[in-house]
Amino acid sequence: MTASLDLATDGGIATLVLNNPARLNAFTPDMLTQLDAHCATLERDPAIRCVILRGEGDRAFCAGADIKAWAPLSPFDFARHWVRDGHRIFDRLARLSKPVIGVIHAHAFGGGLELAACSDIRVMAPGATLALPESQVGIVPGWSGTQRLARLIPEPMLKEMAVFGRMIGADRALNCGFVAEVSDDPLATAQVIAAKLMTTSPRATEVAKYMIHAGANEDRAALIEALGAGMIGATDDKAEGVAAFAEKRKPAFPGT
CATH class of the missing domain: 1.10.287 (Helix Hairpins)
Known part of the structure; x- marks a missing residue:
């Protein structure tokens, strides 16, 4: 099955779906390109009032960037294209004029956590975890993991993940305000939040x-x-x- 990032609409609510479950929804270059295009579509469609961001499958919201995609790149191409393009596209999602609700139904690691950080509000399942494991493969976060995340969670917690390689559970993510709610059915909770938003200006x-x-x-x-x-x-x-x-x-x- 080809990895993709799909866009569906239902009334004024759009849903972005990471669809690469065989590889834990890891980001490929094609998925980045599709996210960029979808952001342009969402920004220009006045009928869209809200965006729900979720992952396909049971095992992960997103395990980050697909190592098979970036490992062969030269240092120059890795920095100039993979990191900078990903950063630019994630910024575009974060800066959408439409509110974005992130559904962290399972693990969000590396680029997956950085993607979740682009949402305006996040709902997390009790058993999901957050991590920045880049140092285990000899790299550092490159899609705003040390920048946007530093504005959203406490510095010691960010260092736990990025420096010490520790995972953070749903309760701590809730206590620090990174997620708005812990839910056994985070997608259903996100849909309730989206429905409420549809009643506002x-x-x-x-x-x-x-x-x-x-x-x-x-x-x-x-x-x-x-x-x-x-x-x-x-x-x-x-x-x-x-x-x-x-x-x-x-x-x-x-x-x-």
Whole structure:
């Protein structure tokens, strides 16, 4: 079976599914490319209000990057393409205007944990674990495991995983706030959260996410300009400026 990252929609709720269960949903280059394309689709579809992110199969949410994909790469290609491309695509997911709910139904290791960190809220099964085992194969986290995760979980806990190779269980992930809820059926819980979100204002949730990300220094420069553009775009001044340009005349800005 070919590994894939699938996108399905049901009403205003989209679901991204890691579909490589034979290899514990490990990321392949094709899956990264598909995630990039799906993010573009989700961003431009006004009917989509929420995204659920989950993995196929029972054994893992995602075991990280497929070692068979990156092991043969030269140091240059490993850094320039595998790490930087993955980082860019994960950033794109994290910065979606639509809220993302991560369903950690089983183990999230390495890139899988970094992927889960791109969600806005996470639900975790009691028996699932989190880990950053990169040092066991002689590498370091490369898809924001030492950056975005450092903003989401305490530094000592992050060092436990990235430096000491320890696994973190659901209770500790809940206690530190990385996951919102521990559930025996995390997908069902995520669907309840998504259904509740569908009753809120789409624009208010989008702008709230932007503001929180700007405060947390997640793409702050772009978000400040986006919020400013949204504010100015609703003014009579903007409408007059555009009209004057089209009519080749000097604008008379009303100041409203």
